[in-house]
Amino acid sequence: MRILAIESSCDETAAAVVENGRTVLSSIISSQIDIHTLYGGVVPEIASRKHMEHIDYVVERALSEAGMALEDVDAVAVTYGPGLVGALLVGVAYAKALAYAAKLPLVGVHHIEGHISANYIENKELEPPFLCLVVSGGHTHLVRVADYGVYEILGKTHDDAAGEAFDKVARAIGLGYPGGPKIDQLAKEGNPHAIAFPRGQIADSPYDFSFSGVKSAVLNYLNQSAMQGIEVNPADVAASFQKSVVDVLVEKTMAAEKNTGMKKLALAGGVASNSALRAGMQAACKKEKIELFCPSPVLCTDNAAMIGAAAYYEFQKGVRHGLDLNAVPNLQLGER
Numbered sequence: 001m002r003i004l005a006i007e008s009s010c011d012e013t014a015a016a017v018v019e020n021g022r023t024v025l026s027s028i029i030s031s032q033i034d035i036h037t038l039y040g041g042v043v044p045e046i047a048s049r050k051h052m053e054h055i056d057y058v059v060e061r062a063l064s065e066a067g068m069a070l071e072d073v074d075a076v077a078v079t080y081g082p083g084l085v086g087a088l089l090v091g092v093a094y095a096k097a098l099a100y101a102a103k104l105p106l107v108g109v110h111h112i113e114g115h116i117s118a119n120y121i122e123n124k125e126l127e128p129p130f131l132c133l134v135v136s137g138g139h140t141h142l143v144r145v146a147d148y149g150v151y152e153i154l155g156k157t158h159d160d161a162a163g164e165a166f167d168k169v170a171r172a173i174g175l176g177y178p179g180g181p182k183i184d185q186l187a188k189e190g191n192p193h194a195i196a197f198p199r200g201q202i203a204d205s206p207y208d209f210s211f212s213g214v215k216s217a218v219l220n221y222l223n224q225s226a227m228q229g230i231e232v233n234p235a236d237v238a239a240s241f242q243k244s245v246v247d248v249l250v251e252k253t254m255a256a257e258k259n260t261g262m263k264k265l266a267l268a269g270g271v272a273s274n275s276a277l278r279a280g281m282q283a284a285c286k287k288e289k290i291e292l293f294c295p296s297p298v299l300c301t302d303n304a305a306m307i308g309a310a311a312y313y314e315f316q317k318g319v320r321h322g323l324d325l326n327a328v329p330n331l332q333l334g335e336r
Contacts, residue, residue, distance in 0.1 A: 005308030008091030009083025015062035018308025026065035048086035077311030081331030088327035115268040118306035136269030137163035148313035155207025165211040190235030192243035273297035
C-alpha cells in the first residue's frame, strides 16, 4: 500500500511516498530555516505563505522521485495537528483537494504520532509495545506505545518543552535560531560540569518534566555575570545547560522503563538528534539492558515520511477522514 503524505505543521513543507508504513519511496523537504533565522524564530504568517509557495513543488517531486503519478497511490495523508494553525491549514486544504480530485481516501495524522512512527522506517523489527521519549520544540512526552495508534502518556512537560528551552538559551548566549543544533555543537567545546544548573522535578509526578527553571537559571547566570563584570564562557554555559536537560530526560525515562517493565525504548522528535542525549540514552540503556531505537537525524526533524508511516497503521485500522477535516492546532495525542 502506497501513501502520499504531506507535512506542514511548522516551517518545513514536506511530502513523501511511503509503502506499507516502513519503506520510503521518496521524501522531499523544503526548509524555511534561512528566512526565519532573520527573525530569531518562526514567524507564523511567513511560514504559512512559504508553505503555499512550495507545496505544489514538493508534492510533484515526491511523486516523481517515487516514479508514480497521483492515480498510482492508494491514499493521501496529512498532518492536521498540533502545530501552527495557518501552516496546518495549507497542508490540510491541499491534501483534501488531492483526495477529492483523485477519489482517494484521506487520512489525517497527529504530528506527534508521526514522530513516534518515524522509528518504524529504519527499524523494521520494532513493534509495540515500547516506551517512547518524544522531545521536540513544542513537546516533551513520555509515551507508552501499547499498540499501533494506541498511546498512554506517562509524563509530559508542565511548561517549556526541551526544544523550546534550547532555543531560548541559544538566543540568550547569542547563537540565534535554530537553537538546538547550535547548542549541541558549541557544547562539545565546553565543560558540562562548569556551572551547576538545576534539574527540574515535579512533586508527585515522577515522569513529568519542567524546563522553565533551568532556562531561568541560565538567564539569571548571564545577567548576574554581566552586572558583576564577569566574563562568560558560552561553551561552558551551553555544555552545562545541555547536561542539565539531558540528565533529567535520561533519569526520568529510565525510571519509567524500570517501573513499567519495558525493555524497548524509542526516541522521537527534533531534540532526539541531539548527540549528548543519544550518548546518554545509549549508555543508560546498555547498563539496564534496554534495546534503544533512534531514527536518523533527518527523520527526527519534521518530515512527511513519518506521517506516511503513521497513516499506514491508521488506515489499516479503518481510519478515514472526510472533506470536513480541519486543522486542530492544540490536538492532543490520542484524540481523534
